[in-house]
Amino acid sequence: MAQLADHPHLDRPSLAAAFRALDARLRAPVTLVVGDGTAMLLAHGIQVRTRDVDAYTARGHLDDIAPLLREVASEVGLPFDWLNPYFETFTYVLPSDYASRLKEVFAGKQLRVMALGVEDLLIMKCFAGREKDVGHARALLRKNPDLGLVDARIQALIEKGIKGARDGGDFLDDLGGGA
Numbered sequence: 001m002a003q004l005a006d007h008p009h010l011d012r013p014s015l016a017a018a019f020r021a022l023d024a025r026l027r028a029p030v031t032l033v034v035g036d037g038t039a040m041l042l043a044h045g046i047q048v049r050t051r052d053v054d055a056y057t058a059r060g061h062l063d064d065i066a067p068l069l070r071e072v073a074s075e076v077g078l079p080f081d082w083l084n085p086y087f088e089t090f091t092y093v094l095p096s097d098y099a100s101r102l103k104e105v106f107a108g109k110q111l112r113v114m115a116l117g118v119e120d121l122l123i124m125k126c127f128a129g130r131e132k133d134v135g136h137a138r139a140l141l142r143k144n145p146d147l148g149l150v151d152a153r154i155q156a157l158i159e160k161g162i163k164g165a166r167d168g169g170d171f172l173d174d175l176g177g178g179a
Contacts (some may be wrong), residue, residue, distance in 0.1 A: 009049040010082075016080065016106070018053070019070040025109030030065060031112045033102065034074065035087050035124060037136075042105035043115035046139045052081065056088035058114075063151070069151035088141075093127045094120050095153045118145040123153050126168040126175075137175055 010018075015038065034042070037050025046047050056062065062069070062085045073080045091098075094116075101117025116124070125137040154172060157165035 001088075009051055010038070010041075010053070010078075012041065012078070013171060014078070015053065018038060018072055018076050018078060019106040019111060019113055020108065021075050022068060023106075023111035025068045026065070026108075026110035029110050029112070030054070030060070031082075031114060033058055033114050033116065034105070035091075035116045035121060037168060039103075039105075039115035039121055040136065040139070042113075043103040043144055044118055044121075044140070046136070048142070051079070052084045053146050054084050054087035055113075056085050056091070061085075087124075090127065091155070093123055093157060093165075093168075095123075095149065118143045122150050122172075123168075126150070126154060126171045127157075127164060129164070129167050129171040133171075134175070137171070141175060 024083055032053075032055045035052040037048040038053045038055070040046040040048045041050065048124045057064070062083065069083050069084045070080055072078065073082050098116065098120045101120060103116040103117065105114065106113035118140055122137060122140045124142065125133040150172065151169075154165060154169045158169060
């Protein structure tokens with residue numbers, strides 16, 4: 001089976017085809033929350049290169065639909081790991097009200113795909129703080145996010161002693177977005 005590194009980058013048409021194929025297979029409603037490149041591309045019009053969809057289910061687990069995801073990969077010509085649940089492990093850095101900023105990017109009969117808001121993506125980019133996130137974070141800043149919300153969340157994480165939060169604040173400051 002093909003792996004991510006063997007596959008070209010995803011774009012709007014390939015993502016739409018994958019979501020349609022998954023929707024056609026689902027027998028019960030599923031809501032996916034997407035982040036990173038998929039959210040930036042589909043919800044915020046930021047042209048990024050991504051090879052996978054960083055997502056988690058709003059209820060349940062991706063394992064519940066794993067066979068369907070493999071079928072979609074085969075049908076649409078995507079790598080078997082085209083949908084990556086790894087980013088869910090980092091959603092603890094998001095503010096409790098992040099769901100109020102989700103943007104719908106796909107609605108089918110059974111599948112609904114919601115993308116993180118600009119502020120929440122920026123928080124996650126600051127927290128990751130990788131060199132490859134600098135360009136993405138700058139693109140998010142050009143979308144005029146509520147920097148007060150971003151800074152307040154990072155400060156709250158610092159106050160709670162969350163590992164990496166201080167570095168996230170420094171990352172935001174280095175971008176010129178901090179308080």
